[in-house]
Amino acid sequence: MPNLKYEMLIDYHLHNHFSPDSVADTAELLKMEHGFGVRHLCFTNHAETFDKKEEVAGIFKLKEATTRFNEIQKELAVMRGRFPDMDIRFGVELQYQPEYMDALAQFVKQTPFDFILGSVHIIDGVLISGGRHAKEAFKPMKEHTAYTHYFEDVLKLVEWGHFDAVAHFDICKKFGHLHYGPFKPEKYKTEILRVLKAMKAKGIGMELNAGSLHKNCHELFPHPDILKWCLNVGIENFTFGSDAHELDRAGRYLHEVLAIAKEVGITHVSTFKGRITTRFKI
């Protein structure tokens, strides 16, 4: 008899020391997640690396990524032995950059991922999800230009399609809100619905991301109104993610994510093995 309590909380967005932006120890992360009641999780390290001066937003090299993700698989095999009551999956977070999409398709084809997140972190060539330039990136841009360019790239990512769920769907608001005030999804409903319909057509799910629930914009990604539109459009797969890069974020706010999911009418969360979905009632 499966323990339903533990099947509700999943963390399908997590970075460890193999990610260029994290030094977190894998066993310590797993202990932390376990303490919060998480039994299903997936490590989704970045496929790309970053240059130290952050002059470019990301660099993808197929050979480097292949070697690094082989090492990740080896470590996860050891962790599965040490944490037998946890379902530990092998994933990746792919960043949309037009010049790398063919190489990323090749990477996805040759690597046995359980689950793949697709992300947009860049607006008009500038990394807006974090790093030195993220806050200033919005200064020279008007809200409408910044946000429509962002959602246009999310649409291109979805049309490319070699992944399972869109990560932090409206991360443009993370620092955008500092310049433009609170994000109002209604203003971009046309652009957003276009993306959601493309996701439905491709069978791509939506992530509920806790990364900025208690910092930056203090909101879930995506805004709950967007989750309601997902249900109206017929999107079926929803995942939860802490997006933790550090120990103290791992698994911490997933109970709140679960509460928001239930409130908007989401009835199931999805887990993935070999990119095949299993849904659990919440």
Ligand SMILES: [Zn+2]
């Ligand atoms: Zn991301």
Ligand SMILES: [Zn+2]
């Ligand atoms: Zn991430």
